[in-house]
Each structure stands twice: as structure tokens, then as C-alpha cells.
Amino acid sequence: MRRSTGTVIGAAAVALATLAACAPGTDFGPASNGSPPGHLTYAYFTDGPDEKVTRDLIAEFERRTGATVDLQILPYSELEQQLQGRLAAGHAPDIARLTNLSPFRSDLLNLSANGADIGDQFLDQARETTSGPAGETVAVASDLTMNGPLVNTDLFARAGVALPPKDRPVSWPELLAKAREVQQKSGSPYAIAFDKSGARVAGLYNQFGTNYFGTDGAVQLDPAKAAAATRLFVDLNNDGTMYRDFWVQSGTKYEGADDMFLREDVPVYFSGNWQMGQFDQEARFGWTVLPNPCAERCGGFPGGKFMVALRQTTNPRLAAEFVAFMNSRQAQEKYAEKAHFLPTRKDLLAEGVDYPRRDAEMDVFLDDVRRTDPAAFSSAYSPGMDSTADAVVDELAAAIVGRQSVPETVARMRTSAQEALEASIP
Amino acid sequence: MTTTESPPATSVRPPSARKRGVKPWNQRLAPYLFVLPNMLVFGVFIIYPALNGFNISLYNSNNGRAFTPVGTKNYRRLFTDEEFWQAAGATVIFVVAFVAVCTAASIGLAMLLTKPIRARGFFRAVFFLPVLLSPVVVGLLWSWILERRSGALNAILGAVGLPEPGWLVSGPLALGATVFVGVWAHAGFYTLIMMAGLQAIDSSYYEAAHLDGAGAWHRFRHITWPLLRPTTLVVVILAMIAGFQSFDFIYTLSGGGPLGATTLMVQYIYEHAFQSPIQYGLAAAGSVVLFCTIFALTVLNFLYGRRKESM
Numbered sequence: 001m002r003r004s005t006g007t008v009i010g011a012a013a014v015a016l017a018t019l020a021a022c023a024p025g026t027d028f029g030p031a032s033n034g035s036p037p038g039h040l041t042y043a044y045f046t047d048g049p050d051e052k053v054t055r056d057l058i059a060e061f062e063r064r065t066g067a068t069v070d071l072q073i074l075p076y077s078e079l080e081q082q083l084q085g086r087l088a089a090g091h092a093p094d095i096a097r098l099t100n101l102s103p104f105r106s107d108l109l110n111l112s113a114n115g116a117d118i119g120d121q122f123l124d125q126a127r128e129t130t131s132g133p134a135g136e137t138v139a140v141a142s143d144l145t146m147n148g149p150l151v152n153t154d155l156f157a158r159a160g161v162a163l164p165p166k167d168r169p170v171s172w173p174e175l176l177a178k179a180r181e182v183q184q185k186s187g188s189p190y191a192i193a194f195d196k197s198g199a200r201v202a203g204l205y206n207q208f209g210t211n212y213f214g215t216d217g218a219v220q221l222d223p224a225k226a227a228a229a230t231r232l233f234v235d236l237n238n239d240g241t242m243y244r245d246f247w248v249q250s251g252t253k254y255e256g257a258d259d260m261f262l263r264e265d266v267p268v269y270f271s272g273n274w275q276m277g278q279f280d281q282e283a284r285f286g287w288t289v290l291p292n293p294c295a296e297r298c299g300g301f302p303g304g305k306f307m308v309a310l311r312q313t314t315n316p317r318l319a320a321e322f323v324a325f326m327n328s329r330q331a332q333e334k335y336a337e338k339a340h341f342l343p344t345r346k347d348l349l350a351e352g353v354d355y356p357r358r359d360a361e362m363d364v365f366l367d368d369v370r371r372t373d374p375a376a377f378s379s380a381y382s383p384g385m386d387s388t389a390d391a392v393v394d395e396l397a398a399a400i401v402g403r404q405s406v407p408e409t410v411a412r413m414r415t416s417a418q419e420a421l422e423a424s425i426p
Numbered sequence: 427m428t429t430t431e432s433p434p435a436t437s438v439r440p441p442s443a444r445k446r447g448v449k450p451w452n453q454r455l456a457p458y459l460f461v462l463p464n465m466l467v468f469g470v471f472i473i474y475p476a477l478n479g480f481n482i483s484l485y486n487s488n489n490g491r492a493f494t495p496v497g498t499k500n501y502r503r504l505f506t507d508e509e510f511w512q513a514a515g516a517t518v519i520f521v522v523a524f525v526a527v528c529t530a531a532s533i534g535l536a537m538l539l540t541k542p543i544r545a546r547g548f549f550r551a552v553f554f555l556p557v558l559l560s561p562v563v564v565g566l567l568w569s570w571i572l573e574r575r576s577g578a579l580n581a582i583l584g585a586v587g588l589p590e591p592g593w594l595v596s597g598p599l600a601l602g603a604t605v606f607v608g609v610w611a612h613a614g615f616y617t618l619i620m621m622a623g624l625q626a627i628d629s630s631y632y633e634a635a636h637l638d639g640a641g642a643w644h645r646f647r648h649i650t651w652p653l654l655r656p657t658t659l660v661v662v663i664l665a666m667i668a669g670f671q672s673f674d675f676i677y678t679l680s681g682g683g684p685l686g687a688t689t690l691m692v693q694y695i696y697e698h699a700f701q702s703p704i705q706y707g708l709a710a711a712g713s714v715v716l717f718c719t720i721f722a723l724t725v726l727n728f729l730y731g732r733r734k735e736s737m
Contacts, residue, residue: 081700100702189575245574249594251681251689252697386702398685423703 043093045076050339094313102383108138109309114320125377142307143341147203147300153286155267159185169291182267193257198389203301211379276340289361299372384421391416483710500711513694521669536620554614565678597687623657659731
């Protein structure tokens with residue numbers, strides 16, 4: 001009996017020791033995802049309307065090259081973990097769509113060395129982020145987003161308030177005065193709304209002359225300028241201009257204020273161009289887009305995604321060719337038109353894109369891209385951006401409820417940004 | 427000095443294994459073979475991840491990769507992290523309230539639902555129904571009900587002229603709301619266990635007490651409560667484990683807000699493990715601390731229960 005128990009325990013120990021061989025830091029041998037020749041896998045997350053056009057473009061690539069591409073749609077919230085798991089196991093996809101390159105820097109394929117000479121065709125502000133240590137292209141900024149105010153034109157009309165001009169930005173006090181007048185006269189519960197997002201308020205900081213991170217990659221957040229922006233935001237929440245609960249409740253979870261805008265609870269809503277498709281279908285009222293208001297400077301805050309090929313690919317030239325094709329002028333124009341994204345190619349940015357729907361609104365966003373300070377792009381593409389943005393949401397909520405003063409809030413934001421940067425850089 | 431005589435060699439024949447009642451090897455092995463599949467699954471999906479989790483807690487993982495050993499650094503960082511202590515404090519408050527209310531509610535409901543009342547089956551189904559709902563659905567459902575401006579609860583309160591509090595905006599109210607929603611979602615299951623415990627009590631005790639003129643309170647105090655104690659212990663332990671592991675419905679209900687007031691330890695672990703920058707080591711250290719806490723409290727509960735039994 002005792003001997004049998006010993007045998008069972010021994011067998012269990014051997015099984016555990018075998019399993020423990022997969023402990024952290026294990027070398028999985030030479031990286032190779034094992035895609036057969038002429039086949040690519042593309043790990044993708046979708047914002048909605050972009051999926052169909054992505055599939056159409058893939059079909060076109062397959063027709064042209066005879067290759068096959070397996071589009072693997074992943075939930076955005078799990079993208080980073082899933083990709084890391086697959087990289088660690090040696091089964092990475094050939095291509096991926098990412099929002100943050102820094103966790104994957106050492107895994108990115110040198111596109112220039114694999115026949116895709118596409119580095120200089122894209123937004124200069126993203127160049128540093130998409131380049132490797134020797135200046136080689138390791139990623140392409142595949143689409144661009146821009147924050148900005150969307151306005152309910154019906155509420156403005158009902159209140160008898162003239163819309164601010166669409167061709168030139170107004171100041172913050174001017175926009176606020178109009179929004180409050182509409183709130184008062186139309187009876188809407190609030191005057192403005194911001195998505196609960198550190199990226200959305202980053203536009204406000206940029207307009208007040210500072211950013212989370214500067215062009216040198218270091219933490220910026222000028223204390224005086226950041227305090228002025230923070231004070232305005234806190235006041236807007238506490239004087240009834242904004243719905244205070246929205247920023248205080250629900251933790252650090254992202255929450256869009258699109259529901260409030262669609263319910264006509266606010267005449268002015270700070271979000272971005274990715275809302276175009278949704279509002280075009282769902283809004284039962286007239287709406288348009290205005291340029292971002294100006295404080296010390298004008299412009300908004302950018303965001304966007306990158307397309308990369310991963311070094312584990314067994315088809316590096318085909319992978320580089322795919323990235324080049326998907327970001328060719330023709331493909332990117334089609335992608336931008338259908339998905340209501342802004343282009344990242346310099347030629348398309350200069351000439352503009354003719355959007356079949358909401359073209360005038362998309363032009364407002366494009367004009368704001370041109371007005372936006374370059375440091376905003378550095379901040380948006382910083383490896384510390386994501387966790388800083390989460391921390392900013394927390395700190396602003398604490399300031400709104402009066403748990404901490406505005407200078408304390410800014411100091412804590414700076415500390416969080418510094419910690420985020422240190423934790424994100426390998 | 428005494429001497430013993432050895433028996434003659436011929437009489438030392440060992441009794442055969444069969445005579446001693448020892449089964450042949452294949453029969454001795456059979457029970458282990460039956461439990462082997464379960465043990466394998468348990469080992470692969472419970473024991474190994476737990477051990478590996480402890481192992482990972484001794485590593486630093488920059489952005490979830492490039493693991494480097496750091497000894498106990500993650501534990502030291504954990505215990506000096508203000509957010510961790512806030513989450514630990516909220517967890518303790520939540521668990522104590524959740525266990526107390528769940529246990530009391532399940533005893534009360536079980537007593538009510540074992541009585542021969544009209545539509546008893548319907549009421550049993552009503553109280554058990556929330557157990558069947560996905561925790562995400564529970565969280566979303568109650569977040570809509572409790573929203574200050576557009577929620578159903580405040581609409582009713584407003585209609586009868588009562589104040590309309592921000593249920594998910596003030597820290598204590600939000601924590602209270604999460605306890606309430608947790609109890610609402612789980613109490614049906616514990617009620618079922620309590621009902622089984624109540625039905626196992628011999629009705630002759632109640633009949634005798636009734637004849638002796640004992641009132642309802644005395645019957646509860648001297649019959650129901652003592653005989654229900656082992657079942658209550660099981661419910662307390664299960665509720666405590668569920669309380670410590672609560673995350674999904676809270677995340678969809680309050681997101682851990684306002685200002686971290688409803689961020690419990692599992693959410694703290696989740697945020698560090700799955701939100702950028704991914705820090706598996708720190709999250710694993712938090713998991714180890716949570717596991718040790720639950721394990722220690724469960725053992726204490728069992729020991730306390732056993733002592734009570736023997737008294």
C-alpha cells in the first residue's frame with residue numbers, strides 16, 4: 001500500500017517537473033511561426049466598419065499575389081496578452097495591428113530589409129516610433145485618429161444659438177459660452193461631455209500648451225500649464241457644465257459619452273473621427289464637427305494604429321509586401337473612406353480624402369491634424385501613454401470630488417507618467 | 427534474563443497474502459486508476475498553475491515578457507503599494523459584509539421557503555434565478571438600475587419625493603451597493619444548501635418542542651441553529667471564498683470606482699496582469715497573497731467548526 005502511494009506521488013512529481021519546464025524565461029528554441037510558403041496570418045482587432053474593407057483589401061492582395069491571408073480577429077482588450085503568449089510559444093502571427101509598439105519592439109521585422117521601402121511615405125511625426133535603432137522601418141502608422149468636438153446642430157438651432165464656425169477654431173471661453181447658452185435655452189441637462197479617457201483630455205492639455213510626454217520622450221506636463229487645464233476641467237465638472245458622476249464613477253474603465261450625445265443630453269461632445277460611422281447611422285438629429293477650441297494653441301490630440309510584421313514569420317518578404325500593399329495609396333484611401341479613418345500617408349494627408357459620407361466633417365478633423373503641435377504626436381506614440389492615460393482619469397476624478405488640490409493632482413499625474421515610462425521601456 | 431525459544435523452522439510458514447486479507451496488486455491499484463484522471467486534471471489545471479504562479483511572483487516581467495528573477499521584490503512592492511492596501515481594505519469590508527448578509531439571508535429564506543406556503547415553487551425559482559445569470563449581466567443590470575440620473579431606482583425614489591442618492595458615486599454607498607448586488611446574485615445558491623440542511627433535521631425535535639410549549643424563537647435557538655451549524659459553516663466558507671474572489675459583477679457594476687472604493691484584490695491583480703504595462707510578477711504576488719489569505723481563513727473556519735462540534 002505504502003509502495004503504491006509512493007509510486008503515485010513519484011508519478012505526480014515527474015509530471016509536475018515536466019510541466020515546470022515551461023517556467024518563465026524558458027527558451028522555446030529558434031523562433032518560427034511555421035506558416036507555409038505563400039500563407040500569412042494577420043492578427044487584427046476591429047473598430048467596426050474597418051473589418052469589411054480590410055477583408056476586401058485582403059481578397060485583392062490574394063488575387064494579385066496568389067498568397068492566402070488568414071485574418072484572425074482578436075478582442076482589443078486581449079490583443080497584447082494574446083500576442084505576447086503566441087510570441088513566447090513561437091507561434092506568432094505574421095502580421096499584426098497594434099496600438100502600442102513598445103512591448104513588441106524586439107519582435108518586429110525589418111520591413112526595409114525585406115523589400116518594403118515605405119518608410120518615408122508616412123506621417124513624419126510617427127517616423128521615430130516606426131523606426132528601428134538603425135533607422136530601418138519596423139512598423140507603419142496605418143491609420144490616424146483625431147480628437148475633436150461633435151455638436152448637435154438641432155439643439156443649437158432650437159436654442160437659437162449660432163454655431164461656431166467650422167473653418168476656424170474659436171477659443172475655449174467662446175465655445176463654452178455657446179454650449180452653456182444651448183444648455184440653458186434647450187433644457188439639455190449638460191453643456192459638454194468628454195469620453196472618460198485620458199487620451200481625450202490629453203487634447204485639453206495640449207491646447208493649454210503642454211503634453212504628457214515631450215518630443216524628447218521624457219515626461220512633460222508643465223506644472224503651471226497642466227494646472228490651468230486641470231482647473232478648467234474640474235470646474236466644468238463641478239459647475240454643472242459636465243455630468244460629474246460620469247467621471248467620478250466606474251473606476252478607470254473607459255467609457256464613451258456617445259450615449260449622452262445620442263440621447264441629446266449634451267450639445268457638444270468631445271470624442272473623435274471614429275464616431276462618424278456610428279452617428280451617421282444612429283443619430284436621429286442633425287450633427288456636425290467643429291475644430292478643437294484653442295487656448296495657448298489650437299489643434300487636437302492624435303491617436304492611431306500601426307501595422308507590423310513579426311520576426312517570427314517564415315515568409316518575411318511576403319509579410320513585408322502585404323504591409324506595403326495594405327498601406328499603398330490606393331489601399332489606404334479605400335480603407336480611410338470606408339472606415340472613416342484619417343490617412344497617414346503624406347500624399348493623402350496633403351490632398352485629403354474624398355469621403356463618400358460626412359466628407360465635410362472629416363475635413364475638419366484633417367485640418368486639426370495639420371494644426372496639432374508635433375509634441376502631441378510624441379505623447380500619443382509614447383510607450384508610457386496607455387498607463388498614464390489611465391492614471392490621469394483616476395487623478396482627475398480625485399480632484400473633481402475634492403480629495404486633492406489641482407497642484408497635487410498635476411504632481412501625481414507627473415509621477416504616474418514617470419512610473420509608466422519606466423515600467424514600459426525594456 | 428529471559429530466554430525465548432524460537433519456534434521450529436517448519437512452523438514459521440508465513441501466511442499467504444490472501445489469508446492476511448491483502449488484495450492482489452491489480453486490485454490495490456484499481457482505486458488509484460479511478461481517481462487518476464481527476465488527479466491529472468487537478469494537477470495540470472490547479473496544482474501546476476498555482477505552483478507556477480508562485481514561481482512567476484519571483485520574477486519581473488517587463489511588458490509581460492523577458493522574465494528576470496527578482497526574489498521577493500514583488501512582495502515588497504506589493505506591501506508598500508497604497509493601492510494594494512486600499513484594495514485589501516475594501517476586500518475585507520466587502521467579504522465580512524457579504525458573508526454576514528449572505529448567511530443571514532440564506533437562513534431566513536431557507537426557513538421561509540421550506541414552510542408550506544402558497545406558490546412555494548415559484549418563490550424558490552425567483553430566489554434561485556439570479557444564480558443562473560452571468561455575473562457580467564448582473565453587474566450591467568444593476569449599474570442601469572443604480573445610475574443616479576437615469577436609473578430605475580432613483581426614478582422610483584424621485585417619484586415618491588425621496589432623495590435620489592448617487593449610489594455608485596459615493597464610496598460607502600458604492601461598496602454597500604456591491605455587497606447588496608453580490609448577495610442578490612449569490613444568496614439563492616446558499617439558500618439551497620440551507621434548505622437541504624433544514625430538511626435533514628428530524629421533525630420529531632420540533633414536535634417535541636411544540637408539545638413542551640417552546641415558541642418559534644426558542645425552537646430556532648435550541649433546535650434549528652445548533653443542528654444547522656455544520657451547514658452554516660459550509661455556507662460561511664463558500665461565501666467567504668466567493669467574496670474574496672468577487673470581480674466580474676463588480677467590474678461591470680462599478681468598474682472598481684468611485685476612486686477605487688470598490689476595487690477588490692482580484693481587480694487589483696487583474697489590472698496589473700492584463701493592463702499595460704503588463705506586470706505578471708506583481709500580479710502573481712498579489713494572487714499568492716490572496717490564496718494564502720483564503721487558505722488560512724478556510725483552515726481556521728474548519729478548526730473552529732470542529733472545536734464547536736466536539737464541545
